[in-house]
Amino acid sequence: MPSEKFFVKEDLYNKLEELSKEFEIIGPRELPNKGIFYQSLKNTRDLYLGEGFAIEPIKRFFLKPSEWIFDERFRENKNILEGIPLPADKRIIISVRPCETRGLTLLDKVFDSDYKDNFYINNRKRTIIIGLACNKPAKNCFCTSMGGSPIESRGMDVLIFDMDRGLIAEILTDRGRELFASIGEGLNEGQRRLLKEDKEKKKDLVEKKLSPPEGKELDKIFESDYWEDVSRPCIGCGICTYLCPTCHCFDLVDERRKRLRCYDSCSFPDFTLEASGVNPRPTKKERYRQRVFHKFDYFKKNFGENLCVGCGRCIRHCPVKIDIADIVDKVPGLKKE
Amino acid sequence: MQNIYQPYLAGIIDIRQETPDIKTFKLKFRDKEIEGSFNYRPGQFVEFSVFGEGEAPFCIASSPTRKGSIECSVKRMGKVSQALHELDVGDTVGIRGPYGNGFPVEDLKAKNLLFVAGGIGLAPLRSLINYCLDNRDDFKAVTIVNGARTSRDLVYKSEYREWEKAGDTKLHLTVDCREEDWTCMVGVVPRILEQLKPACRDSSAIVCGPPVMIRYTMPVLLKLGFCAPSIITTLEMKMKCGLGKCGRCSIGNLYVCKDGPVFSLEQLRAFQYEC
Amino acid sequence: MIDRIKKKAEELLRTKQVDLIIGYKRAPDGVSVAPVFIDKAEETKELIWDTYCVYNLSNYLKDFRGRKIGIIAKACDARSIIVLLQENQLKRKDIFIIGVECSGIVDEKKLLSISPQTSELGFDERCRSCKPSKPPIYDVLIVQEGQRPQAPRLEKDPYGSVRKSEAKSISEKFKLWQEEFSRCIRCYACRQICPLCYCPRCVADQTQPSWLSRAHSFRGNFTWNVTRAMHLAGRCIDCGECERACPVGIPLRDINKKIEKDVKELFNYEAGLSAEQKALLSCFDKNDPEDFIR
Numbered sequence: 086m087p088s089e090k091f092f093v094k095e096d097l098y099n100k101l102e103e104l105s106k107e108f109e110i111i112g113p114r115e116l117p118n119k120g121i122f123y124q125s126l127k128n129t130r131d132l133y134l135g136e137g138f139a140i141e142p143i144k145r146f147f148l149k150p151s152e153w154i155f156d157e158r159f160r161e162n163k164n165i166l167e168g169i170p171l172p173a174d175k176r177i178i179i180s181v182r183p184c185e186t187r188g189l190t191l192l193d194k195v196f197d198s199d200y201k202d203n204f205y206i207n208n209r210k211r212t213i214i215i216g217l218a219c220n221k222p223a224k225n226c227f228c229t230s231m232g233g234s235p236i237e238s239r240g241m242d243v244l245i246f247d248m249d250r251g252l253i254a255e256i257l258t259d260r261g262r263e264l265f266a267s268i269g270e271g272l273n274e275g276q277r278r279l280l281k282e283d284k285e286k287k288k289d290l291v292e293k294k295l296s297p298p299e300g301k302e303l304d305k306i307f308e309s310d311y312w313e314d315v316s317r318p319c320i321g322c323g324i325c326t327y328l329c330p331t332c333h334c335f336d337l338v339d340e341r342r343k344r345l346r347c348y349d350s351c352s353f354p355d356f357t358l359e360a361s362g363v364n365p366r367p368t369k370k371e372r373y374r375q376r377v378f379h380k381f382d383y384f385k386k387n388f389g390e391n392l393c394v395g396c397g398r399c400i401r402h403c404p405v406k407i408d409i410a411d412i413v414d415k416v417p418g419l420k421k422e
Numbered sequence: 423m424q425n426i427y428q429p430y431l432a433g434i435i436d437i438r439q440e441t442p443d444i445k446t447f448k449l450k451f452r453d454k455e456i457e458g459s460f461n462y463r464p465g466q467f468v469e470f471s472v473f474g475e476g477e478a479p480f481c482i483a484s485s486p487t488r489k490g491s492i493e494c495s496v497k498r499m500g501k502v503s504q505a506l507h508e509l510d511v512g513d514t515v516g517i518r519g520p521y522g523n524g525f526p527v528e529d530l531k532a533k534n535l536l537f538v539a540g541g542i543g544l545a546p547l548r549s550l551i552n553y554c555l556d557n558r559d560d561f562k563a564v565t566i567v568n569g570a571r572t573s574r575d576l577v578y579k580s581e582y583r584e585w586e587k588a589g590d591t592k593l594h595l596t597v598d599c600r601e602e603d604w605t606c607m608v609g610v611v612p613r614i615l616e617q618l619k620p621a622c623r624d625s626s627a628i629v630c631g632p633p634v635m636i637r638y639t640m641p642v643l644l645k646l647g648f649c650a651p652s653i654i655t656t657l658e659m660k661m662k663c664g665l666g667k668c669g670r671c672s673i674g675n676l677y678v679c680k681d682g683p684v685f686s687l688e689q690l691r692a693f694q695y696e697c
Numbered sequence: 698m699i700d701r702i703k704k705k706a707e708e709l710l711r712t713k714q715v716d717l718i719i720g721y722k723r724a725p726d727g728v729s730v731a732p733v734f735i736d737k738a739e740e741t742k743e744l745i746w747d748t749y750c751v752y753n754l755s756n757y758l759k760d761f762r763g764r765k766i767g768i769i770a771k772a773c774d775a776r777s778i779i780v781l782l783q784e785n786q787l788k789r790k791d792i793f794i795i796g797v798e799c800s801g802i803v804d805e806k807k808l809l810s811i812s813p814q815t816s817e818l819g820f821d822e823r824c825r826s827c828k829p830s831k832p833p834i835y836d837v838l839i840v841q842e843g844q845r846p847q848a849p850r851l852e853k854d855p856y857g858s859v860r861k862s863e864a865k866s867i868s869e870k871f872k873l874w875q876e877e878f879s880r881c882i883r884c885y886a887c888r889q890i891c892p893l894c895y896c897p898r899c900v901a902d903q904t905q906p907s908w909l910s911r912a913h914s915f916r917g918n919f920t921w922n923v924t925r926a927m928h929l930a931g932r933c934i935d936c937g938e939c940e941r942a943c944p945v946g947i948p949l950r951d952i953n954k955k956i957e958k959d960v961k962e963l964f965n966y967e968a969g970l971s972a973e974q975k976a977l978l979s980c981f982d983k984n985d986p987e988d989f990i991r
Binding site for chain 1 (some may be wrong): 431
Binding site (some may be wrong): 114116118119122138141149150151153224225318320321322323327328332336338340345347348350353355372402404405406407408411 | 729888945
């Protein structure tokens with residue numbers, strides 16, 4: 086049963102200050118003229134608690150843009166492999182949007198199943214996530230169509246609501262409870278009512294909607310010219326995939342004698358280019374279709390959910406305004422009311 | 423928790439030059455314990471590391487029935503395979519695996535087997551052929567149709583005699599164009615199949631070779647009466663992790679590395695894969 | 698103005714002078730603009746023209762080599778077409794340039810932060826140092842009607858900001874760029890959006906050998922960003938698309954501008970101003986300041 090706490094921003098800053106002795110505090114910070122970026126906060130008062138969205142989601146703290154996987158050396162006339170020690174320091178990531186944490190729960194399905202990825206899992210274990218419910222979704226947000234919402238708390242330890250007069254924290258896990266034991270006080274009747282009203286209001290804040298295709302509907306139009314038409318403006322950069330909270334494709338490369346795991350993108354031709362020169366996804370059509378199918382068909386078949394949380398980042402930051410929600414919504418031949 | 427991306431160290435104990443651009447590497451794990459626990463099925467593959475250059479997938483060309491070492495045949499192609507070709511006996515490489523589903527050995531038992539190979543496509547089939555010959559009683563007639571561009575491009579030549587001598591086993595060799603001193607068949611693999619007309623009753627066909635060979639072989643097999651579920655092939659696609667995570671080898675909702683590389687023609691048709 | 702653009706585009710397709718028109722249409726959000734590719738005459742009514750037409754569409758010409766293409770081009774876009782022609786990436790007879798007079802385009806990121814009360818128009822910074830308002834090359838020119846708000850120009854010194862950063866100490870500059878490049882996510886949007894980055898295999902993608910580290914460290918990021926800029930020396934026409942596309946706000950134009958200034962001072966050369974001019978790095982001049990060339 087979740088419990089709630091009421092406190093003001095000042096209390097939160099002080100609490101974080103205190104926690105920073107034990108934890109690395111990571112949170113969004115607004116850089117003038119650049120945007121909002123998650124950073125390790127030296128001064129907890131730099132924490133951004135506004136309505137904007139960080140450019141990069143918190144994915145980068147779990148599946149890092151690049152990380153060393155192992156180190157190979159030649160020592161005493163013998164080759165040896167040295168694993169890279171996993172970081173053990175504990176972290177708090179605060180002011181995280183619901184869609185981003187929801188993204189983590191989808192990444193869990195990839196990295197914490199079957200062959201388990203120790204790098205990712207270690208990062209998950211050592212991190213406490215404190216979310217911030219959205220007061221003002223951006224115009225490209227469509228989380229409610231993807232099974233999320235501005236108050237979605239899946240994957241979080243604590244979810245904070247920014248009310249006019251202060252903050253209300255919904256404590257969701259034991260880790261969260263422990264963390265927030267000595268801050269604020271329980272809600273009175275009025276605050277409880279306010280929270281309830283606020284939640285109701287926020288549920289309907291998101292205006293952009295799409296109806297994702299059901300079951301095997303996309304299968305039918307795999308060969309359609311539609312994909313050629315919609316992918317024409319695509320310039321083939323990695324923005325949509327790198328900034329996506331759920332895109333997780335990566336590459337493994339050797340640099341010096343170390344192996345590096347780094348982000349890779351299905352929009353790059355080299356992603357599937359074989360040594361023989363054959364490329365099974367030779368043009369933008371196949372590459373963009375792969376992105377849509379991975380998100381709205383393949384992942385659903387394998388894991389039961391769309392690989393999209395509706396955060397709108399790929400739309401917001403696309404240099405040529407490709408709108409995946411619009412493209413999926415307008416897929417030809419699907420049932421429409 | 424284990425680092426799933428970290429390979430085991432293995433030493434190269436023998437290198438055989440198969441063709442001008444294909445070498446077979448015989449490998450022994452540095453760690454005795456790994457050697458004992460490394461169990462694989464024919465048709466599975468490993469991620470092969472040349473440290474400092476990178477990692478690439480290669481099928482295991484040896485049979486699990488022949489223990490103590492594993493063999494991979496590598497065509498000089500990209501960055502890793504070129505680096506591999508520069509290595510010597512005694513050098514250390516990394517091996518991760520085995521990965522993939524492998525051939526459905528149990529389903530093939532008590533059946534006639536038709537192996538159709540082109541060029542280095544014989545490598546994964548060789549693992550299964552030797553497995554069958556080492557468990558000869560479990561399988562019925564074995565027919566091998568092996569083609570290459572020229573006689574110089576035929577791989578595993580040293581084993582042909584052994585294969586021919588095995589009971590109820592036929593080996594048909596073919597090259598694309600007529601050559602001096604060549605006494606076996608001439609013509610591309612699909613044409614040779616049309617001439618040989620192998621029986622389809624109680625049979626499975628296992629096909630591996632360059633994409634163009636596979637494309638033209640499939641219709642011939644169907645015409646000969648093989649049904650789509652009994653035609654099996656092993657796919658090649660760029661792979662990195664081998665674990666179904668890095669995302670590049672997907673066909674439909676399946677990953678070639680994890681759900682394949684062995685598929686029946688029936689499966690391939692289901693996800694609109696062109697072959 | 699838009700009516701004349703539509704009419705011309707419609708005529709070009711109808712009379713089969715071109716196979717395809719590359720132009721602008723309204724994006725799904727109803728405000729901004731998206732590139733559009735039209736091959737049917739009746740669909741030309743989708744075309745629009747306003748200050749949100751930020752894209753340099755000449756980037757798409759490489760996707761349609763060998764076909765007859767009609768393209769809507771602002772002055773800066775036309776300049777990159779000139780460079781592409783100089784570098785033999787296009788055949789002049791394959792493209793029909795519908796030149797449009799432009800008084801500046803908006804900076805959408807800036808618009809988000811401007812309060813609706815101010816009278817500021819949110820023009821893109823790049824338009825302030827734009828040279829011509831008319832394209833230096835075109836087949837038909839659509840001129841502006843009446844008075845339109847004009848992006849303010851930096852008439853006196855287009856390199857004022859370059860001079861300012863040149864005055865900083867090396868360690869100051871290094872620290873600044875270290876910070877800027879630390880945000881680079883290596884999405885290569887700067888390369889992909891650039892009409893002049895057309896190498897079939899970019900140096901960043903080469904693996905035998907690999908020239909730059911893919912680790913998200915300063916070393917790899919620095920090498921990439923500087924390499925990109927240097928490959929555009931004497932070629933960049935300052936359309937500013939790289940900076941606009943950059944999702945993490947790296948001021949790439951500052952680097953491009955510095956190189957542009959050096960090229961101007963060393964060789965008195967400005968890229969993409971005239972189709973008759975030869976490409977700087979592929980021509981030879983006996984009066985070159987360097988000795989080795991003589």
